[in-house]
Amino acid sequence: MPEPDSATPGGGRVTGTRRGPADPVKALLHRHRELCRRAVDPLEIAAGLEAHGITDRTAARFRHRDVFSLAEELYARVPRGDDSARPGAAAVPDDTAAAWNGRAVLPALLPGALAALTVAGLAATEGPSRAAIGAAGAIGLIVALTACPRRGPLRPGGRTAWSTRAWTGFLLAYAVFGDGLLDQLVAGGPDGAWPAATAPLVTLCLAVAPAAWCAHLFSVRARRQLARSRGLEEFAAGTRPLLLAVVALHTAALAGLVALVGALLGNGSPGATLALGTLLFVARLLTVHGFAAPAATGLLAACAAQALALASVPAGRVPGCDWLARPVEAAVATWGAASVPTLVCGAAALALLARATAVLARASAHATTTTATT
Known part of the structure; x- marks a missing residue:
C-alpha cells in the first residue's frame, strides 16, 4: 500500500518517499542532486532552481505552489548526516551579517583618509616635496582602491x-x-x-x-x-x-x-x-x-x-x-x-x-x- 500523504514545511504535498515512476520530483532531484546536497538551507536550492529557469509556474508541474515549497521538499529528501538541520528549524544563515566588521570597515575608510592626507600635504608644501607627496598619495590611492573591494560588502561574487x-x-x-x-x-x-x-x-x-x-x-x-x-x-x-x-x-x-x-x-x-x-x-x-x-x-x-x-x-x-x-x-x-x-x-x-x-x-x-x- 502507498504511504499516507504528508505536508512539507513549505506547504507542498509529499505523497510518500516511494512514488515510483509517477514521482515528478525524483527526476528534478537527480538533475540537481549536487545543488541540493551542498545547500545549507532550502533558500539556496530555491535560488539555484531559479537560476536554472524554474519559476513558480514551473513548480506547479511538480505539485507545488511555488519554487520555495519545491525547494523545501528537495532539501528534505536529500540524505544528511545531521537531521537537526531541517527547513525552518533554525534561523536562515546569513553570510552577509558578518561582512560589516573591523576587517571591512578599515579598508573602506582607508581611501578617504589617504585622499584627505594627500590633499592636505599638497596644500602645505611646495617644490620637490610637493611632487613627492603627490606621487606617494597617487600610489597609495591606487593600492587602497584596488585592495578595498577584495573583502567585505564590496567583494564581488566572482573575479573582477x-x-x-x-x-x-x-x-x-x-x-x-x-x-x-x-x-x-x-x-x-x-x-x-x-x-x-x-x-x-x-x-x-x-x-x-x-x-x-x-x-x-x-x-x-x-x-x-x-x-x-x-x-x-x-x-x-x-x-x-x-x-x-x-x-x-x-x-x-x-x-x-x-x-x-x-x-x-x-x-x-x-x-x-x-x-x-x-x-x-x-x-x-x-x-x-x-x-x-x-x-x-x-x-x-x-x-x-x-x-x-x-x-x-x-x-x-x-x-x-x-x-x-x-x-x-x-x-x-x-x-x-x-x-x-x-x-x-x-x-x-x-x-x-x-x-x-x-x-x-x-x-x-x-x-x-x-x-x-x-
Missing part, C-alpha cells in the same frame, strides 16, 4: 575583470583632468598643462565607506526578504523598492560629501561627481551579486562617450568635419564642460539601475554562494 578596473580608472582620471582638458580643447588648445580638480577624487574616495555600508545593508535586507517570501514574485516585489531605497540612501550620503568637500576645496562639478559616484555604486552592486558583465558594459559605454566627446573637438578642426564638434561645443557653451560627464554618467547610471532592478530582484542573486550569471 581587468577591464572593469581599467574603465573605472579612466572615469576617475576624467573626473580629475577631463573638464580642464575639454575647456582648453574648445578654446583652441590645449596650451600647456590644464588644471586638475581634486575635489571629485577626494569625494569619491570618502564615499567608499558609505558605499560599502549601503551594499551590506542591501545584502542583509535582501536575504531577510528571501527568508520570509513565499514565492519568486513576492520576493521580487519586495526587493525592487529595497534596491531603489538603498541607491537613494547612497546618493544622499554622496550628495552630503560633495557639498562638504566642495566647500573645503572649491573645485570640481557637484553634478558630475554625483552622477559618477552613483554609476560606480550601481555597477559595484551588480558585480558583487554576480553580474559583472553588465556592470563592465555600462562603465565601458560611459568611458567611450567621454573619450568621443574629447576627440570630437580636435576632429572638428579638420576641413569639412566641423559638425563633429558642434554638439560638444554647444553643451560646453550652454552648461559648461562638466555637463558632458554629468549627462554621460547620469545616463549610464540610469541604464545600469534599470538592469539592476531586473536582475537583483532574482532569488539567485542572493544565494549564500552566488549563482547568478550574465
Whole structure:
C-alpha cells in the first residue's frame, strides 16, 4: 500500500518517499542532486532552481505552489548526516551579517583618509616635496582602491575583470583632468598643462565607506526578504523598492560629501561627481551579486562617450568635419564642460539601475554562494 500523504514545511504535498515512476520530483532531484546536497538551507536550492529557469509556474508541474515549497521538499529528501538541520528549524544563515566588521570597515575608510592626507600635504608644501607627496598619495590611492573591494560588502561574487578596473580608472582620471582638458580643447588648445580638480577624487574616495555600508545593508535586507517570501514574485516585489531605497540612501550620503568637500576645496562639478559616484555604486552592486558583465558594459559605454566627446573637438578642426564638434561645443557653451560627464554618467547610471532592478530582484542573486550569471 502507498504511504499516507504528508505536508512539507513549505506547504507542498509529499505523497510518500516511494512514488515510483509517477514521482515528478525524483527526476528534478537527480538533475540537481549536487545543488541540493551542498545547500545549507532550502533558500539556496530555491535560488539555484531559479537560476536554472524554474519559476513558480514551473513548480506547479511538480505539485507545488511555488519554487520555495519545491525547494523545501528537495532539501528534505536529500540524505544528511545531521537531521537537526531541517527547513525552518533554525534561523536562515546569513553570510552577509558578518561582512560589516573591523576587517571591512578599515579598508573602506582607508581611501578617504589617504585622499584627505594627500590633499592636505599638497596644500602645505611646495617644490620637490610637493611632487613627492603627490606621487606617494597617487600610489597609495591606487593600492587602497584596488585592495578595498577584495573583502567585505564590496567583494564581488566572482573575479573582477581587468577591464572593469581599467574603465573605472579612466572615469576617475576624467573626473580629475577631463573638464580642464575639454575647456582648453574648445578654446583652441590645449596650451600647456590644464588644471586638475581634486575635489571629485577626494569625494569619491570618502564615499567608499558609505558605499560599502549601503551594499551590506542591501545584502542583509535582501536575504531577510528571501527568508520570509513565499514565492519568486513576492520576493521580487519586495526587493525592487529595497534596491531603489538603498541607491537613494547612497546618493544622499554622496550628495552630503560633495557639498562638504566642495566647500573645503572649491573645485570640481557637484553634478558630475554625483552622477559618477552613483554609476560606480550601481555597477559595484551588480558585480558583487554576480553580474559583472553588465556592470563592465555600462562603465565601458560611459568611458567611450567621454573619450568621443574629447576627440570630437580636435576632429572638428579638420576641413569639412566641423559638425563633429558642434554638439560638444554647444553643451560646453550652454552648461559648461562638466555637463558632458554629468549627462554621460547620469545616463549610464540610469541604464545600469534599470538592469539592476531586473536582475537583483532574482532569488539567485542572493544565494549564500552566488549563482547568478550574465
